[in-house]
Amino acid sequence: MTIRLLLAEDQELVRTALCALLDLEDDFEVVAAVGRGDQVAEAAREHRPDVALLDIEMPGLDGLAAAAVLAQRAPRCRVVILTTFGRAGYLRRAMEAGAVGFVVKDAPAEVLADAIRRVSAGERVVDPELAAATLAAGTSPLTARERDVLNASRPGAGVAEIAAKLYLSEGTVRNYFSSAIAKTGTRNRTEALRVADERGWL
Amino acid sequence: MTIRLLLAEDQELVRTALCALLDLEDDFEVVAAVGRGDQVAEAAREHRPDVALLDIEMPGLDGLAAAAVLAQRAPRCRVVILTTFGRAGYLRRAMEAGAVGFVVKDAPAEVLADAIRRVSAGERVVDPELAAATLAAGTSPLTARERDVLNASRPGAGVAEIAAKLYLSEGTVRNYFSSAIAKTGTRNRTEALRVADERGWL
DNA sequence: GACGCACCATGACAATTGTCAGCGGGAGGG
DNA sequence: CCCTCCCGCTGACAATTGTCATGGTGCGTC
Numbered sequence: 001m002t003i004r005l006l007l008a009e010d011q012e013l014v015r016t017a018l019c020a021l022l023d024l025e026d027d028f029e030v031v032a033a034v035g036r037g038d039q040v041a042e043a044a045r046e047h048r049p050d051v052a053l054l055d056i057e058m059p060g061l062d063g064l065a066a067a068a069v070l071a072q073r074a075p076r077c078r079v080v081i082l083t084t085f086g087r088a089g090y091l092r093r094a095m096e097a098g099a100v101g102f103v104v105k106d107a108p109a110e111v112l113a114d115a116i117r118r119v120s121a122g123e124r125v126v127d128p129e130l131a132a133a134t135l136a137a138g139t140s141p142l143t144a145r146e147r148d149v150l151n152a153s154r155p156g157a158g159v160a161e162i163a164a165k166l167y168l169s170e171g172t173v174r175n176y177f178s179s180a181i182a183k184t185g186t187r188n189r190t191e192a193l194r195v196a197d198e199r200g201w202l
Numbered sequence: 203m204t205i206r207l208l209l210a211e212d213q214e215l216v217r218t219a220l221c222a223l224l225d226l227e228d229d230f231e232v233v234a235a236v237g238r239g240d241q242v243a244e245a246a247r248e249h250r251p252d253v254a255l256l257d258i259e260m261p262g263l264d265g266l267a268a269a270a271v272l273a274q275r276a277p278r279c280r281v282v283i284l285t286t287f288g289r290a291g292y293l294r295r296a297m298e299a300g301a302v303g304f305v306v307k308d309a310p311a312e313v314l315a316d317a318i319r320r321v322s323a324g325e326r327v328v329d330p331e332l333a334a335a336t337l338a339a340g341t342s343p344l345t346a347r348e349r350d351v352l353n354a355s356r357p358g359a360g361v362a363e364i365a366a367k368l369y370l371s372e373g374t375v376r377n378y379f380s381s382a383i384a385k386t387g388t389r390n391r392t393e394a395l396r397v398a399d400e401r402g403w404l
Numbered sequence: 405g406a407c408g409c410a411c412c413a414t415g416a417c418a419a420t421t422g423t424c425a426g427c428g429g430g431a432g433g434g
Numbered sequence: 435c436c437c438t439c440c441c442g443c444t445g446a447c448a449a450t451t452g453t454c455a456t457g458g459t460g461c462g463t464c
Contacts, residue, residue, distance in 0.1 A: 016311040017219035105213040156393030172412055190358030190392055380422055
């Protein structure tokens, strides 16, 4: 019984290479390979894969959002998130989005193959080390608005731009920064943004 | 006549996958695959590859530095830089490091195969679009010290830490920031860092 | 209904950051 | 030799940023 795979990965070379790798396994068949998150649902509808391998960083729709869409529109298709970096918060969000597997790209090939087989058999597969890190990072203490402000400050924007974009007073924006800085235990926005990002508190 | 390849890429899954992909071509033979930049020279000495495919982001030694080492220690081995993102400045630095080819990871597989063949035949291979962007970005107007200061501010460090790390006065650090901000046409450090980074002015 | 909490805002204050002018030294180039 | 440019420093100033106290709203919960 062969397992039908959908592969979503934006870098074409990597996508092609993963196809080649997965095709080496007798019991795998890559039935669709797409380069954008917003092509995942369409491809799944058309090719009915058993397992979808989704990268997180993708244009159009990120892998997490794509996973959520799949969970709703193609519940028979198991989702495995395949990502570059084991960001602690990614795992939580992946699980919330309905993924049942999570593999980092610097794992050996056998781990991926194994994960695919176990997931298609109904198991959940998560790197235990990463799971521990996720639990350790805890749930986000940031309030919705604090997240908004941090996100809006990404390209290095000043208070004025952020306030305008979010229809807030400048003082309010600075207050949110202040509390975010306190909650991350840092000393300025830049660091607060970095830390919150690393912890997956975005 | 088969082309002997050395592959350096830190993410094991991607490395394995690229191996599988390259092995599909009859005239390629992957003779070595390593996961760290500082293993490149050793592997080249031992396996005498015709072409080395080097990722840029790697632990130990980055691909650019590894290319420089190869150019010196194994001049018969042509270097192709294979990188995730077509950062404008990467190309210049790759060429300075002695690379003769430059391929981005979201190119199609044929482009990579073609690049390898042409490079091994003595040609130089560069994505023309990227070359144009590199020329457009021009050469860095930043002074060595300005670069140092920007680099030191990466994790969101404050003036005090940077001054300490570089044995400079705090005022001096702020002056360098100021001129960097002016030269990048931005309004604060964060933005200046981002822009300088994007332009490859690191 | 009292309570906690997120939300939005002020105003005031201190600390940090960005800008500017100027000083001296050393390296290179005409 | 003079000129330019990078280096490093200082001091002063304005702007931005971080902190704190305070106050009002609405929501959900006990």
